[in-house]
Every structure is written in structure tokens, then in C-alpha cells.
Amino acid sequence: MMARRYALLLIGLGALLLVSCVVSLGFGPARVPVEVVWHILLSKLFGIGEVNWSAGQEHIVWLIRVPRMLLGALVGAGLALIGAVLQAVTRNPLADPHLLGVTSGATLGAVIVVLHVGEIVGLLTLPIAAFIGALLSMLLVLAIASRHGRLDSDRLLLCGVAVSFVMMAVANTLLFLGDHRASSAVLFWMLGGLGLARWELLAIPSASVLLGLVLLLGMARPLNALMAGEQTAVTLGLNARNVRLRVFLIASLMTGVLVAISGSIGFVGLMIPHIARRLVGAEHRRLLPVSALLGSVFLVWVDVAARTLIAPEDLPIGVATAAIGGLFFIGLMRKR
Amino acid sequence: MTRLTLTQLAWTPLGHGHCHHQFQLRDANLHVAAGEFVGLIGPNGSGKTSLLRCAYRFSKPEAGAVHLGPHSLWQQSPRWCAQRIAVVLQEFPDAFGLTVDEVVAMGRTPHKGLFDGDTEADRQLARNALQSVGLSGFEDHAFATLSGGEKQRVILARALAQQPELLILDEPTNHLDPRYQLELLQLVKRLNIGTLASIHDLNLAAAFCDRLYVIDHGKIIASGTPREVLTVELLRDVFGVAALIDDHPLSGYPRITWITRP
Numbered sequence: 001m002m003a004r005r006y007a008l009l010l011i012g013l014g015a016l017l018l019v020s021c022v023v024s025l026g027f028g029p030a031r032v033p034v035e036v037v038w039h040i041l042l043s044k045l046f047g048i049g050e051v052n053w054s055a056g057q058e059h060i061v062w063l064i065r066v067p068r069m070l071l072g073a074l075v076g077a078g079l080a081l082i083g084a085v086l087q088a089v090t091r092n093p094l095a096d097p098h099l100l101g102v103t104s105g106a107t108l109g110a111v112i113v114v115l116h117v118g119e120i121v122g123l124l125t126l127p128i129a130a131f132i133g134a135l136l137s138m139l140l141v142l143a144i145a146s147r148h149g150r151l152d153s154d155r156l157l158l159c160g161v162a163v164s165f166v167m168m169a170v171a172n173t174l175l176f177l178g179d180h181r182a183s184s185a186v187l188f189w190m191l192g193g194l195g196l197a198r199w200e201l202l203a204i205p206s207a208s209v210l211l212g213l214v215l216l217l218g219m220a221r222p223l224n225a226l227m228a229g230e231q232t233a234v235t236l237g238l239n240a241r242n243v244r245l246r247v248f249l250i251a252s253l254m255t256g257v258l259v260a261i262s263g264s265i266g267f268v269g270l271m272i273p274h275i276a277r278r279l280v281g282a283e284h285r286r287l288l289p290v291s292a293l294l295g296s297v298f299l300v301w302v303d304v305a306a307r308t309l310i311a312p313e314d315l316p317i318g319v320a321t322a323a324i325g326g327l328f329f330i331g332l333m334r335k336r
Numbered sequence: 337m338t339r340l341t342l343t344q345l346a347w348t349p350l351g352h353g354h355c356h357h358q359f360q361l362r363d364a365n366l367h368v369a370a371g372e373f374v375g376l377i378g379p380n381g382s383g384k385t386s387l388l389r390c391a392y393r394f395s396k397p398e399a400g401a402v403h404l405g406p407h408s409l410w411q412q413s414p415r416w417c418a419q420r421i422a423v424v425l426q427e428f429p430d431a432f433g434l435t436v437d438e439v440v441a442m443g444r445t446p447h448k449g450l451f452d453g454d455t456e457a458d459r460q461l462a463r464n465a466l467q468s469v470g471l472s473g474f475e476d477h478a479f480a481t482l483s484g485g486e487k488q489r490v491i492l493a494r495a496l497a498q499q500p501e502l503l504i505l506d507e508p509t510n511h512l513d514p515r516y517q518l519e520l521l522q523l524v525k526r527l528n529i530g531t532l533a534s535i536h537d538l539n540l541a542a543a544f545c546d547r548l549y550v551i552d553h554g555k556i557i558a559s560g561t562p563r564e565v566l567t568v569e570l571l572r573d574v575f576g577v578a579a580l581i582d583d584h585p586l587s588g589y590p591r592i593t594w595i596t597r598p
Contacts, residue, residue, distance in 0.1 A: 088432070218450040224438070225445055229427040234394050236498075237418025237446030282432035285453075 006286055009279065013293040020300045021073060025065045027304045029311040032057050041066075063199070071197040071205065071261065072303040072317075073296040076268055078209040078258045080295025082251045083269030084276065084287055085216055088227040089247045090153040096270035097255040100160035100248070101141045102134045104167035106259040107190055109133020111171045114186045115178040126189065127196070127260040134256030137163055142248070152230075153244065192263035192318030194303055201261060208257045212250055213292060219243065220284035227282065265318045267325035268295050275332075298325075340391060340421075340502055340530060342366040345400035347390055361386055361554045364400070368502065368530045375545035375562075376534040379575055383554040384534040385506055391532060392504050393417045404502065418446035422495035424505045428479070428487055436482070436490050437475035440465055443497030465496035469523065485516035492520065496527070505533035509540060542566055542590045550574060566590050 025037045036053050040061045043049045079097050086095040097103070113119075113129035145159040175183045216223070222243045225233040233240040276291040299321070306320040345364040361383050368374045376384050389395040390402055393409045402409040409417055422443070440462045441454060448458075466472055469489040474482070479490060488508060495503060503524065509517040517537070521544045524531055535541040541548055542562040550558040550565055552574045558565050571579045571592070578595040 093432070221442075221445045221448060224434070225442055227432055228434070228439070228442065229425075231394060231423075231425055231427050232442075234414060235392055235418060235421075235423035235425070236442060237413070237415035239414055277432060281438065282434050283438045 006280060010289060010293070013290065013297070017073065017293055017297050017300075020297050021069055024069055024300050024304045025061055028060070028065060028307050030056075030060055032061055037061055064197075067199050067202055068194045068197040068303065069300055070202055071194050072299045074202070074205045074209045075194070075258050075262045075265060076272075076295035076297070076299025077292035078205070078212065078254050078295070079265065079269040079299075080272035080276070080291040081209075081213060081216060081288060082254055083271075084273035084284070084291045085219075085223060085247050086251055086269075087273055088223045088282075088284065089244045090157055091227060091229070092153070092157060093274070094270070095157065096266070097251065097258075098264055098266065098269070099157060099164070100252060100255070101137045101163035101167065102252045102255045103259050103264045104164040104171070105137025105140075106130035106134040106256060107186075107264065108137070108167045108171040108174075110189055111174050111178075111186050114189075115174055115182050123196070123198075124201075127201070130189075130260035131256050133167075134252070134259060137167055138249075138252040138256065142245075156244075156248065188316060189263045190318075191316030192265035192321070193306075193314060193316055194262055195314055196261055205257055205261055208254050212254045213288065215250055216247070217285065217288055219247065220288065223247070223284040224282075227284075263316075263318060265299070265321055267321040268299060271325055271329055272298060339370055339405065340366075340368040340532065341401075341403040342387070342391060343401050343403070345387070345390055345397045345402070347386055347395055347397045349386070361390065361397070364390075364551070364554075364556050366391075366532075366549055366556060366559075368532050370501075370530050371528050373525055373531045373533070373544060373546050375541040375548045376532065376551060377536075377538060377541050377548055378534075378551035382551045384551055386554070387551060388423075388504055388506050388532065388534055392421055392423045415446050418498065420501045422498040422500035422503055424488070424491050424495050424503070424508050426506060426510060428491070434479050435475065436466070436471065436477050436479055437462060439479050439490055440493045440497050443494040446498060461499065462493075462497050465493040466490075468496060469493045470519075484511040485513060485520075488512060488516070488520065492523070501529060503527070503529055503531045503533075505531065507534050507536055509535065509537060538566065538571075538592050542592065543584070543587065563590050566592065 022037060022041065023034060026032050026034045036057060039049050040053060040058055043051065044062055082097040083095070086097065086100070087093055109129040109132050110126055113125055117125070117129070119125040141156070141159045141163050144163070145156045147155070175186060222233070222238050225236045225238055226240060226243055230240050233243065272295045273287070273291050276287055276294050280286045280290050302320050302324055303317055305324065306315040306317045309315050309320070343365055345361055347361040349360060364387055366387070376387065378384050386395065390397050393402070393414060396410060404420060441458070443465070444454065444458045444461065463472070466475065469492050471486065471489055471493065474486070479487065482490065505524065508520055512520065517540060521540060525544055535545070545562060547560060548562055548565045549556050550570065557574065558570060566581060568579060568581055571577055580593040580595060581590050583589070584591045
């Protein structure tokens with residue numbers, strides 16, 4: 001019974017994601033009819049159908065919107081996954097991908113590049129610098145949090161928050177003292193956006209999200225046990241410290257990659273797991289796929305809102321996730 | 337058959353300052369034979385939980401050894417231990433709305449590899465475990481909504497689903513109504529596997545345990561059958577209370593009556 005309901009839900013969400021991906025491509029500053037989108041996709045993916053659209057439409061759909069939509073789906077899935085597992089290993093329902101100091105490290109990296117280094121390796125400079133910053137702050141958090149070879153989750157969270165504050169203080173100081181035109185570029189990145197999406201930039205985020213999903217699904221049982229408590233996990237034969245460290249590393253690396261390319265997008269990692277738990281419960285073998293799918297669908301549509309609400313300008317997607325997500329959740333709470 | 341042996345065990349809590357002598361263990365010797373129900377009694381802070389933690393490979397002793405049969409626990413993996421020793425703690429997985437059958441299914445964790453799904457045999461084990469604690473039909477209930485007694489029984493069912501050779505219980509009857517205290521201990525006793533339990537209620541310990549160990553200030557100061565151990569002198573010296581001890585009129589085991597002055 002339960003298994004069938006779950007299978008149906010998974011299929012339904014998968015279908016919803018596919019439809020969302022295609023339909024969302026029509027929206028943007030320049031509307032493209034859905035059937036044109038469909039024909040362009042068929043022609044590009046399978047080489048079938050006749051060309052009855054303009055080169056401009058093809059450019060917009062295939063070179064701009066498809067990579068952007070794919071990046072949105074990946075980032076949404078990744079952040080939701082990370083949020084779900086971090087909430088479990090820290091046993092803290094308010095844990096989210098940005099709490100562990102990774103995002104602020106990435107921000108500092110980005111600020112330094114934009115203000116002082118410039119695009120030395122082209123378009124990739126900002127993501128690379130952000131990722132290096134993320135990595136360094138992750139190592140810093142780990143170094144401070146571990147004591148006597150132990151790594152308990154309260155210390156981890158507190159160290160993450162403390163490191164975040166220090167990193168942001170440095171980044172904000174640099175911004176405050178720096179060139180104001182550069183700071184608006186940094187601000188845009190900090191508020192999150194999928195505007196960097198290009199086909200050639202998709203390989204790394206997709207590999208990291210897929211790999212992360214597989215690894216975390218493999219750890220679903222340990223995650224369940226750890227969610228029940230540290231001692232319980234040990235009595236069920238787990239090395240709780242190792243599991244927590246592994247989850248933290250996977251989550252931080254994924255966050256680093258995603259933040260580097262899309263800035264800090266809030267809400268998804270915090271709330272999507274809770275919504276997913278309302279649907280399928282907390283058991284991770286079921287929770288993780290559902291979280292990922294919900295996160296994808298959510299971010300694909302939020303990005304549609306972000307690029308249409310104040311078209312032709314892009315609304316930073318972090319602003320849109322926060323506003324839409326917050327309102328949605330308030331509605332959900334009031335209904336209960 | 338396997339038996340649990342603790343020899344010359346010493347352990348000091350980490351990071352609690354230098355002057356904290358509570359909870360530490362000195363020269364603790366203890367054994368549990370196959371099928372034997374052994375109770376651990378002692379005042380608050382005497383080291384009961386510390387000793388149990390050493391016995392289930394949570395705390396690593398500074399000196400001494402913990403053996404299950406011929407195997408030293410600390411030369412085996414946590415997984416190896418969890419396949420043989422199940423533990424019922426006071427720690428409840430309330431946080432994120434797990435259901436009862438999900439909590440019980442956790443008991444299969446030590447027997448499963450990374451990507452293994454649940455087999456029909458696993459599900460059958462979980463069903464049997466729930467049935468033996470009298471909670472069939474509660475599978476889809478949210479664990480957090482159960483009463484304290486039901487939670488405790490679900491955790492016991494999880495331990496049973498682990499198919500252990502040895503059961504360790506940390507104050508399993510805390511917060512339970514008399515009826516569930518008795519039912520839980522009767523159930524554990526009927527399982528007929530080696531059991532080490534810390535028990536607060538001395539009359540329950542006297543009624544159910546084959547042997548008792550008394551721990552005080554981290555040292556085992558007495559051991560033997562309930563009749564040998566539970567004496568007026570011991571209760572006065574260790575627990576600081578005056579008591580009468582006579583025989584239970586129906587079952588014959590020692591009965592403790594506290595002497596109270598209004």
C-alpha cells in the first residue's frame with residue numbers, strides 16, 4: 001500500500017518536473033510559444049521535425065533558457081538534498097546548506113575576485129574563486145569544530161555560524177571600502193541568480209548533484225539512525241562520527257559547487273525538506289528522492305518568476321525564493 | 337554460548353573537569369552468561385550508565401577489557417557488535433516524525449550493506465518484533481505521538497529486530513506505569529537471551545534478575561543473587577535508606593519495604 005502510494009508520488013513528481021522543464025522554457029522577457037519550444041527541443045535532441053522558427057528563438061531557447069532551466073533544476077535538487085541530510089545529522093530542523101560557513105566562504109572568494117583580481121581566467125573566474133573560498137571555510141570549520149578527534153553536531157553548527165560571521169565581516173568590509181560599481185556585481189551574485197548558466201558550465205554541477213544523490217542514498221540507513229540520536233546510531237553499528245563527517249564533506253562540497261555558480265539561494269534547502277517530509281515522512285530512502293524532485297520543480301518555476309516579474313531585468317532568484325517560499329509556507333501553516 | 341565479560345574496567349569521563357569523580361569506573365568486573373538476566377543497581381551518579389556504555393562499545397575504557405565470548409569488543413567493528421548486542425536506551429527518535437515501523441526497521445541496519453533494500457525476511461522480523469511487544473497494528477503511527485510506555489516498547493521491538501545474542505537495557509522501566517514495567521521485564525525475561533539491565537526499582541530488580549551487581553562511586557561493591565545482595569546493611573550503606581526485607585508472600589523473592597518517617 002505505502003510502497004505503491006510512494007511509487008505513484010515519485011512518478012507524478014517526475015512527470016511534473018519534465019512538464020515544468022519544457023513549459024518553463026516559453027517564459028521570459030521574450031515569450032516563445034510552447035509548441036515552438038517543443039519543436040526546437042525535438043529538433044535539437046533527436047534531429048526530427050522541420051525548422052519553422054527564427055534563429056533568435058532558437059538562440060533564446062537552446063542557448064540561454066535550456067541551460068538555465070537545467071541549472072535551476074540541478075541547484076534546486078542539490079540544495080534540497082543538502083538541507084535534508086544536514087537537518088538529519090545535526091538533528092536540527094533549522095539546518096540549511098548556508099549554515100555551515102560554506103556560502104560565506106564562497107562570498108568572500110567572490111568579493112576578492114570581483115574587487116581585486118578581475119576575470120583572470122575568463123567567465124570561470126568567479127565560480128572558481130567562490131569554490132576555493134567555500135573549500136577553505138569548510139576546512140576552517142572542521143578544524144575548529146573537531147576536538148579530541150570528536151565531531152559533535154552542536155559544535156559543528158556553532159562553528160559554522162561563527163566562521164560565517166567572520167567571513168561575512170571581512171567580505172562586507174572589502175565591499176564597503178571598495179569600488180561601488182564592483183559591489184553591485186557582487187551583490188547580484190550574493191542574492192543568487194542562474195544567469196551564469198551556459199551549456200559548458202553544466203557538467204560540474206550535474207556531476208556533483210548526481211554523485212551526491214547516489215552517495216547520500218547509499219547512506220540512507222545511517223542517516224535514519226543518526227537522526228534518531230548519536231547513541232542509537234552507535235548501538236546500530238555505525239561509526240557516528242565518520243557518518244557525520246562524510247555527510248558534512250559531501251554536503252559542503254556540493255554546496256560549494258552550487259553556490260559558486262548560482263550564488264546563495266536561500267529557502268530551498270531549509271524548507272523543501274520539510275515539505276517533502278509532510279508528503280512521505282522522514283525515512284531517508286523515500287525522503288531524499290522526493291526532496292530532490294520537489295526542489296527541482298520549485299526552483300524551475302521560481303526562476304520563471306524571477307525572469308518575468310520585472311522583465312527585461314532579472315530579479316535575483318534568492319529574493320524570489322525567499323518571497324515566494326516564505327508566503328507559501330505561511331499559507332501552508334495557516335491552512336493546518 | 338556467548339557471554340559478556342567485563343574485566344578490570346576503568347573509565348573516566350572526558351572534558352568534565354578534574355574534580356568530577358562521579359560517573360568514573362574503577363576495576364569493574366562483571367559477566368553475563370547466556371540466557372541470564374543480570375541487573376545493575378546503584379544510586380544516581382554511581383556509574384551505571386558509564387558501565388553500560390563500556391559494555392556496548394560506546395565508551396572506550398582506559399584499562400581493562402570487554403569481551404563477548406572470546407572476542408574483545410574493541411578489536412571488532414561497531415557493526416560486528418551491533419549484529420550481536422542490542423541496546424535499549426532512553427534516547428527517543430522524536431525529531432522528524434518517523435513512523436513506528438520505520439523505527440523498528442532501523443534494527444536491521446547492522447545486517448545491511450550500503451544499498452541493500454528491505455527483504456521480505458526483514459519485514460517479517462520487524463512484524464514479529466512488534467507483535468511480541470504487543471504493538472501490532474501500530475506500524476503507521478507516528479512514533480512521536482505514542483505514550484512513554486509505547487515508545488519504550490517500540491525501542492525494545494527495534495532491539496529484537498536486531499536479532500541480538502545479548503540485550504543491554506539502560507533503566508528500561510523509567511517513566512512506565514506499573515503494568516508496563518512488569519510487562520516489559522516479563523517480556524525481556526521470556527526472550528531468554530543474556531540481558532544486562534540497569535534498574536532503578538530494587539523490588540523489580542529482586543523480582544526479575546537472576547543475579548545483581550551493585551555499583552557505588554564507580555566500583556562494583558557487591559554481586560550475587562538478589563537474596564545475597566539485597567541486605568538491610570547494603571541498602572543503608574549504599575543507598576542511605578532504612579528498609580525492612582522479608583520474602584514476597586507469593587513468589588518468595590526478597591521484598592523491600594522502605595521505612596519512612598512522616
